[in-house]
Amino acid sequence: MAARRPHTSSSAVTFAELGVPDALVRALAGRGVTSPFPIQAATLPDALAGRDVLGRGRTGSGKTYAFALPLLARLAASGTPRRPGRPRALVLAPTRELATQIEESIAPLAAALSLRTLTVFGGTAPGPQIKNLRAGVDILVACPGRLADHMEGGHASLDAVEITVLDEADHMADLGFLPVVRRLLDRTPKRGQRLLFSATLDAGVDVLVKRYLNNPVTHSVDSVAAPVEVPHHMLQIDDRDRLAVLVDLASAPGRTLVFARTKRRAKTLTRQLVAAGVPATELHGNLAQNARTRNLQAYATGDVTTLVATDIAARGIHVDDVALVVHADPPAEHKAYLHRSGRTARAGATGTVVTLMTDDQVAAVRSLARQAGIAPTITRLRPGHQLLGQIAPGPRTLVDPPAPAPAGGDRPAGRDRTAGGDRTGGGGRSRRGRGRASAGMPATEARQVSSREPGTGRGGRGRTAAPSSATPRTSGAAAFSAGSRVGTGRGRAR
Structure with a gap:
């Protein structure tokens, strides 16, 4: 023994x-x-x-x-x-x-x-x-x-x-x-x-x-069975509000790590966040190794502030100062929840964990919380709710999506030809969705979230998205890197 x-x-x-x-x-x-x-x-x-x-x-x-x-x-x-x-x-x-x-x-x-x-x-x-x-x-x-x-x-x-x-x-x-x-x-x-x-x-x-x-x-030491000592919020939302709530959280200062259930879902959420003005990139098994390395490096250095990942990122990636972990899709079992949540509050730092759940997911997520040994704060809310500002404090900043490449010009830098199709590269560079409405929420709507519902939520706190003129309309990581450093404090990791 x-x-x-x-x-x-x-x-x-x-x-x-x-x-x-x-x-x-x-x-x-x-x-x-x-x-x-x-x-x-x-x-x-x-x-x-x-x-x-x-x-x-x-x-x-x-x-x-x-x-x-x-x-x-x-x-x-x-x-x-x-x-x-x-x-x-x-x-x-x-x-x-x-x-x-x-x-x-x-x-x-x-x-x-x-x-x-x-x-x-x-x-x-x-x-x-x-x-x-x-x-x-x-x-x-x-x-x-x-x-x-x-x-x-x-x-x-x-x-x-x-x-x-x-x-x-x-x-x-x-x-x-x-x-x-x-x-x-x-x-x-x-x-x-x-x-x-x-x-x-x-x-x-x-x-x-x-x-x-x-x-x-x-x-x-620190067994995975032990509760993760950070605030846990479970937000009960309508499915149509999922992206708007995610944009609100991800556009706050600090690094955000978003977990999706499938590779296709991670890719879709990344495109939608980029179109809404959130500097985002993706990490999942369908990416070629050079794309995975490039995207993770962009996240680690602060060129992008949001990483959308499958459970490939729940274990084995070490990025300092992840302020917020968001389970955009609740995991299937409690161990995955704990491993995902363990990406924040690492090495003595603080952090917050959020799970987005629809009405039909409530029972399963409550059961998952019991098995994980946590006592989350459960709140039903809509976009603009003041709790979002408490969970992820600070001014919301959105940047212009990367501009389309000029006709006859070079292929967009974010297109990863080694993995068979468009991939969102470092800085959320995706050829699809540039300047167009994203699925589930147009970019214009994402920018208007901060001004609706006076007295509550983002608009009531005076948290307006950065005007599009604040960010040069350049493509790829350069645009997002510049945008994240214009009056936001969300630049490179210290």
């Missing part, structure tokens, strides 16, 4: 006191990281001592550094030279976005120790990955499917792996990756250290723990 250790308060210790080597402490300080989060304070002593560790905690609890620091410390101490196609450490992640963000967190620290990192995942050409594998890497961050392909092609071997990390193990199980994960782990040395991080131990994760971890020490 896995041993359990008492948790040390993160406020009482430093990284150095936890045993992190001086070189890494300095590298962390250079990035402004000086105090460990609870999951880090709990797991680092055992992980740095070489123990197998099972860490349980929801996303956003600081797990990346919890496994990255012992991984880097072990490789730096062992001094084993890197060899072609034989990584010294392996981090498995369920999604491309998570793999990319893990590598981005590790790479600066690895560089301080003269260690080389590489990320491999599907959706991109394998050639550059194969070339970099042959050049030799110390730390390989990979999605299971593409790594298995490289191994079958003879381009990678795991027999030199000294430490293996499984991040978001339960999400890998949900996505059906456990068979390939087991095949990969079977190829790593049994004597190697293994760290597994998961929000839950269901969906087959417990099988991995029993089969691959040797007498692990278990630490549980």
Whole structure:
């Protein structure tokens, strides 16, 4: 049975006191990281001592550094030279976005120790990955499917792996990756250290723990079963008002993350928000990898302020300072609700969660709230209700949709030809819907919301949308980036 250790308060210790080597402490300080989060304070002593560790905690609890620091410390101490196609450490992640963000967190620290990192995942050409594998890497961050392909092609071997990390193990199980994960782990040395991080131990994760971890020490911090400590609002609306309410919330200052049930729905909502004047972009599985990367980067840097996503964004993307999570379509079950909602109030920040529900969805959403362990504020409202200004405070600002490309001109920058059709690129650049009424709510109506119902809602608070003359009629991310910085305070993330 896995041993359990008492948790040390993160406020009482430093990284150095936890045993992190001086070189890494300095590298962390250079990035402004000086105090460990609870999951880090709990797991680092055992992980740095070489123990197998099972860490349980929801996303956003600081797990990346919890496994990255012992991984880097072990490789730096062992001094084993890197060899072609034989990584010294392996981090498995369920999604491309998570793999990319893990590598981005590790790479600066690895560089301080003269260690080389590489990320491999599907959706991109394998050639550059194969070339970099042959050049030799110390730390390989990979999605299971593409790594298995490289191994079958003879381009990678795991027999030199000294430490293996499984991040978001339960999400890998949900996505059906456990068979390939087991095949990969079977190829790593049994004597190697293994760290597994998961929000839950269901969906087959417990099988991995029993089969691959040797007498692990278990630490549980911020379990996904615990209520998300942020305000939760469930707004009962007419379906015809859904877009108007969404535009009101998304046009307030700060980053907004909107969740849709399907890929098609995410694409449609993005077009409608863009046509209404909200700088928005989309993230879902139908986008090619370059479009996914571009759109997420536009959101992370503040070039767009609203990301409309499927549950691909509920786990494994880390964007700081998401002020508002909106379930435009309620999720099917409570775990998805908690994971989606966990995109806000991360790393000690504050945030708010809103669910939009129609009359026929009320019973299911109430049941979902009970299972999630939350007590939401439930309000029936129409567009312009004063509660919207309390949920998402601040002046509402809308920008002109991107102008159509001139006749005979270049193809609009947002058109992603690699994914078979129009895609809303960074900055919400969509060829469809430019300057036209959006489905369910014309752009002109979205701009008029702020002036109706005097004394209540947006009009009563004097929250008028920015006049169209405030934003240059340019296309793509440039227009939205400029518009979001004109008197709104919604510019780039600080």
